[in-house]
Amino acid sequence: MPRVAFTTLGCKVNQFETEVMEGLFKQRGYEILPFDQVADVYVINTCSVTHLGEKKSRQIIRRAIRLNDKAVVAVAGCYAQVSPEEIEAIEGVKVIVGTQDRHRIVDLVEKAASSISPVNVVKNIMNAEHFEDIPLFDTPGRTRAFLKIQEGCTNFCTYCIIPYARGPLRSRPLESIITESEKLIGAGFKEIVLTGIHLGAYGRGMEGNITLVDAVKAVLSRDGLTRLRLGSLESIEISDELITIMQQDDRLCDHLHLPLQAGDxxxxxxxxxxxxxxxxxxxxxxxxxxxxxxxxxxxxxxxxxxxxxxxxxxxxxxxxxxxxxxxxxxxxxxxxxxxxxxxxxxxxxxxxxxxxxxxxxxxxxxxxxxxxQFLNKQLDVLFEIENQKDSAIIDGLTGNYIRVYVNGNKNMQGKIYKVLLLKTYQDGLWGEIVQ
Known part of the structure; x- marks a missing residue:
């Protein structure tokens, strides 16, 4: 069985895209290994938001080559999209795929295994017209699942490279969002997080005046959903209807991430x-x-x-x-x-x-x-992480994104308990389970 290892730099969208690529390799019979082990294929999903992100990407690429100089090293993501020539110049890189064509990643890797020169399929992202809708073939064992529904950005903030790395706005069809959310719910995930490069722009350019509210309603309509959370949004794109849904449906988490960026x-x-x-x-x-x-x-x-x-x-x-x-x-x-x-x-x-x-x-x-503000109050907590230093402690998140720690065990992972919040602790609060 061929072996493949992955590593991801950057944002939650990148993490989701790595999971999608992992699923594609599993479908083709590959075994997934930790990145520090000797594998036949290494896939590095890169970041280009800062020069530091690009530097780390290059370091990890070279680390993979040192781990196995006969492996097929494939580089994907934003850095690969904006600077493919820099990556191609790194001796040992066999595949360069940017922020498109990731559905072809397994074919490209297998082609590169018998190719003398690197396989570089990066093309002009500004010509992209459609959301790259790749089914999630594998559901990694966590309590929260990320579901990417939007790609691209046209804000062109003067400090940001992302519009040049991700291209114009594209949105995932509602039917696909429903199918993927049902798959995640069926796999046992208690919380789905909708993500995108410019999430608030979901639906622009689609027929029927579709908006993010429609995507939210579509996921909330699925039986078995426990929680729905939204990724980062631009403040000017928060609609009254979205806030009304949050008021009326406890499953839509009372948490918003709204980048301010500057206080002047x-x-x-x-x-x-x-x-x-x-x-x-x-x-x-x-x-x-x-x-x-x-x-x-x-x-x-x-x-x-x-x-x-x-x-x-x-x-x-x-x-x-x-x-x-x-x-x-x-x-x-x-x-x-x-x-x-x-x-x-x-x-x-x-x-x-x-x-x-x-x-x-x-x-x-x-x-x-x-x-x-929430001390001596009770909130529902979705537990997800067993403490590495003390297995008798487990932590999770409230709907409004407070990390809560309690005495517990790994059997609590993926379950929601009502917790009485008692005191500040580490980066959150310490509590006691009451239900």
Whole structure:
């Protein structure tokens, strides 16, 4: 039996796409191995969001070649899409496939095994017209399943390479979403997470004025679904109808990830973000009035070109008032091929490090403040991870994305229990099962 090993860099969408490719190999009789073992094929699903992501991708490619220099090393994903010539120059790479044609990955690998030169099928992603609808042939044993329903982005934020790596907007047909969700529910998954590169744009260009709300309703209509969660969304794409569904159906998790990216209107405009701080604040306030328990997480980039210390201090004040449940803080990464890379007033690395630390301190404090609102209350928790250091502890997530730890065992994995939340603990709360 031929052996294949996978590794994934980057986002949840990449993780889903790796699982799809794993299923394709299993269908053809391949054994899946951990990436650090000697395999006949290595598939590296790469990231290109930052130069660091590309550097890590190259390092992992070379690690695979060292593990077995006779193996077929296949490189897929965003880095392969935007810089195929760089990857082809790495001696030992046999297959280069970007963010299209992954349904052909097994055929390409088997073709490359008998080919002298690398098999490079990367083509212009801007010409892509259809969602690459690959069935999920395998359902890895976890409690949460990611379901990709949308591809591509046309926002062209000035710091971001993703539109050039993923191409125009394409959406998965509703019939396919229903089929895949039924398969995941049948496999025992308790939570489905809808993901996409620009998830809020789901349905654009499809007949019938279809939107993300239609996709949400389609999955919620399936028998046996316990939880549905949404991936990252642009704030301006949150509709009133979506919030109403969240109010009325407890299965749609009361958690939204709405990237802010900057806490200053001048910087938001320079980033080509399509909202103002006032608009963002009003939206969040309205959502919280409708759903007081909701967790709203966000992404923030600090040190964007032209962001003065005063602008940064203003951003700290804005974030302080927003009371996010969780914040992911990133220093601006100068990415060649994007407009912002050529902007003047680039911020020094030392200054960016200072700002990351300051914003992270605030993020940590606000996360604790959000979690402490729920002390001495009961919430449903989907348990998913047995603690590696102490097998008597298991943790999982509430609907509003608080990590909860309790005394338990692996038999609780994949099950939902009502938990009384007692105290802060590690990155979340400690609780006691009451049901």
């Amino acid at each position: 209107d001048t910087i938001l405009k320079a980033m080509n973000r399509h909202y103002t701080l006032a608009e963002y604040r009003q939206l969040i306030n309205n959502i919280k009035m409708s759903i007081p328990s909701i967790g709203i997480s966000t992404d923030i980039i600090v040190g964007f070109p032209g962001e003065t210390r005063e602008m940064f201090e203003n951003a700290l004040q804005f974030v302080e008032k927003m009371n996010f449940s969780r914040m992911h803080i990133f220093p601006y990464s100068r990415r060649s091929g994007t407009p912002a890379a050529e902007f003047s007033e680039q911020i020094s690395e030392d200054e960016k490090k200072y700002r990351v630390n300051k914003m992270q301190e605030l993020a940590d404090r606000k996360a604790v403040e959000f979690q402490e």
